[in-house]
Amino acid sequence: MFWKKNNNNNLFLGSDLTIANYLSDGLLVFDKNNKLVLVNLQTEEFFQTRKEKILGKSILELNRFSNFGPLVSLLTGRTKEFFRRELQVEEDFILEVTSTSMIINGERSGTLVILHNVSREKIVEKMKSEFVTLAAHQLRTPTSAVKWSLQMLLDGDLGELTKEQKKILEKIYKTNDKVIRLVGDLLNLAQIEEGKFLSKVILSDIEDIIQLIINANRKTIEEKKLNFEFKKPEDKLPKVMLDVEKMKIAIENIFDNALRYAFSGDKVSISLKYNKKEIEIKIQDTGMGIPQNQQTKVFTKFFRGTNIMKVDTEGTGLGLYIAKNIIEAHGGRIWFESEKDKGSIFYFTVPVKESFAEFITGGFY
Amino acid sequence: MAKKILIIEDDKFLRELIGQKLLKEGYDIVEAVDGEKGIKSIKDEKPDLVLLDLILPGMDGFEVLTKIKEDAGIAQIPVIILSNLGQKDDIEKGLKMGAVDYLIKAHFTPGEIIDKIKVVLE
Numbered sequence: 001m002f003w004k005k006n007n008n009n010n011l012f013l014g015s016d017l018t019i020a021n022y023l024s025d026g027l028l029v030f031d032k033n034n035k036l037v038l039v040n041l042q043t044e045e046f047f048q049t050r051k052e053k054i055l056g057k058s059i060l061e062l063n064r065f066s067n068f069g070p071l072v073s074l075l076t077g078r079t080k081e082f083f084r085r086e087l088q089v090e091e092d093f094i095l096e097v098t099s100t101s102m103i104i105n106g107e108r109s110g111t112l113v114i115l116h117n118v119s120r121e122k123i124v125e126k127m128k129s130e131f132v133t134l135a136a137h138q139l140r141t142p143t144s145a146v147k148w149s150l151q152m153l154l155d156g157d158l159g160e161l162t163k164e165q166k167k168i169l170e171k172i173y174k175t176n177d178k179v180i181r182l183v184g185d186l187l188n189l190a191q192i193e194e195g196k197f198l199s200k201v202i203l204s205d206i207e208d209i210i211q212l213i214i215n216a217n218r219k220t221i222e223e224k225k226l227n228f229e230f231k232k233p234e235d236k237l238p239k240v241m242l243d244v245e246k247m248k249i250a251i252e253n254i255f256d257n258a259l260r261y262a263f264s265g266d267k268v269s270i271s272l273k274y275n276k277k278e279i280e281i282k283i284q285d286t287g288m289g290i291p292q293n294q295q296t297k298v299f300t301k302f303f304r305g306t307n308i309m310k311v312d313t314e315g316t317g318l319g320l321y322i323a324k325n326i327i328e329a330h331g332g333r334i335w336f337e338s339e340k341d342k343g344s345i346f347y348f349t350v351p352v353k354e355s356f357a358e359f360i361t362g363g364f365y
Numbered sequence: 366m367a368k369k370i371l372i373i374e375d376d377k378f379l380r381e382l383i384g385q386k387l388l389k390e391g392y393d394i395v396e397a398v399d400g401e402k403g404i405k406s407i408k409d410e411k412p413d414l415v416l417l418d419l420i421l422p423g424m425d426g427f428e429v430l431t432k433i434k435e436d437a438g439i440a441q442i443p444v445i446i447l448s449n450l451g452q453k454d455d456i457e458k459g460l461k462m463g464a465v466d467y468l469i470k471a472h473f474t475p476g477e478i479i480d481k482i483k484v485v486l487e
Binding site: 141143145149180184199200 | 376379383386389451453471475476
C-alpha cells in the first residue's frame with residue numbers, strides 16, 4: 001500500500017496493484033514455487049488474455065496458452081538471477097523481458113518479470129538499416145559505371161593519354177575504388193545491425209580460410225617486401241562452426257590492416273593456437289601501431305587512428321567494427337595490444353563446438 | 366563471322382560502356398533493357414552469348430535465366446551473369462541455375478569481362 005503524509009492526514013494513493021496497473025510496462029510476479037501471483041493490465045493487454053485465466057498457474061502451465069509460449073521458453077531456459085533479453089512475440093511486436101529474483105532476508109521469495117515494449121524502436125531500427133541497404137545498393141551501379149569508364153580511359157580505348165592525364169585518372173580510379181569498398185562495408189554494417197548476420201554456419205577448417213586470405217595477399221606482401229610468416233601448430237586443428245564468408249571478411253579486415261600499416265621491410269605474422277575450448281588467432285605486425293590515447297575507440301564505427309590518417313586515406317574505419325561483430329556473433333572474443341611506432345597484435349578466438357545445436361545455444365546470446 | 370553478344374542491362378551508361386568495349390573487340394552486339402525484351406531478343410537473334418544483369422525492372426535476371434534454360438531451343442546459349450549482387454547465396458544460385466560464370470560489376474573492369482567472354486566462347 002502507498003500512503004502520503006499530507007497535513008497530518010494520511011492520503012491513500014493506491015494499492016500495489018493500482019500502481020502496477022498504471023505502469024506502461026507489463027509486470028508478472030511469480031512466487032518461490034514459480035506460481036503466477038500478480039499480473040498487471042498491461043500484461044493482459046500484451047498477451048490478449050484475462051488475469052483470471054492465468055493467475056495461480058505455474059510457469060509450465062502457462063505454456064498451454066499459446067500466446068505465452070515464447071515467454072515461457074525464455075523464462076525456463078535461463079537460470080541466472082537477473083537477465084534481460086529481447087523476445088519476438090509476433091512480427092513487429094517485440095518485448096524486452098527483464099527477469100530478476102526477489103530476495104527477502106537472504107531467501108529467494110519469487111521472481112519479478114518486467115515486459116517493456118520495444119517494437120517501435122525495433123521497427124525504426126529496421127527501417128534505418130533497410131534504408132542503408134537500399135542506398136548502398138543504389139550506389140553500386142554508378143560506382144561500377146565510373147570504374148568501367150575510367151578503366152577504358154586508362155586502357156587507352158578512347159585514345160592515348162598524356163602522363164599527367166593518366167596520373168590524375170589513376171587517382172580518381174583509386175578514389176572510386178574506395179567508394180566501392182565503403183559501399184560494401186555499409187552493406188555489411190546494415191546486415192550486422194539487422195541482426196541476421198550469420199547465415200550459413202558449417203564445420204570448417206580455419207587454417208584453410210587463413211591460407212586462402214594469405215594467398216590472395218601475396219602480391220602486397222612481395223611489393224612491400226614484408227617479412228611474413230604463417231606459424232601453424234604442429235597438430236591439425238579441430239574444425240569449427242563458421243559462417244565461412246563472414247569469417248573471411250573478419251580475418252581479411254584484420255590482416256589487411258596489418259599489411260597496410262606495416263612499413264616496407266616490417267614483420268607481419270599470423271599464428272594459431274588451440275587450447276581444447278577455442279582456437280586463438282594472433283595477427284601481429286611491427287608497423288605504425290595505435291596511439292595509446294585512442295586505443296579504447298578502436299572497435300567503434302568509423303574509428304581511424306590519427307597517425308594512420310596522415311599516411312593512408314583509403315580506410316573506411318569500419319573494418320574492425322565489422323570484424324568484432326562477426327567474431328562475437330560466432331561466440332568468440334577479440335582484443336589487441338599496440339604501441340605507436342612499434343606495431344600491433346590483434347588476437348581473436350573461435351570457440352570449438354561439437355555440434356550445431358551446441359553452437360546455437362552457446363554462441364548467439 | 367563475328368560472334369554476337371546480347372547485353373541485358375537496364376542501366377543505359379553501363380550498357381553503352383560494355384557495348385562499346387565489345388564492338389572494339391570485334392563482336393556484334395544486341396541490347397535489351399529488361400527481362401521481357403531480353404527473352405525476345407534471345408529468341409529472335411540467337412546470340413552466341415548473353416551478358417545478364419540480375420536486378421531488372423519487371424522480370425528479374427533469375428527469371429530470365431530460368432526461361433532460357435526451360436526452352437530447349439535456346440537453353441544451350443551460354444549466359445554470364447554480370448551483377449551488383451555479390452552475396453555468396455546469389456552467386457551459388459546463379460551458377461546452380463546454369464550460368465557459366467558470375468561476375469560482380471564492381472570487382473571487374475570491362476577488359477576483364479571481355480577476357481571471361483573470350484574463354485567461354487572458345
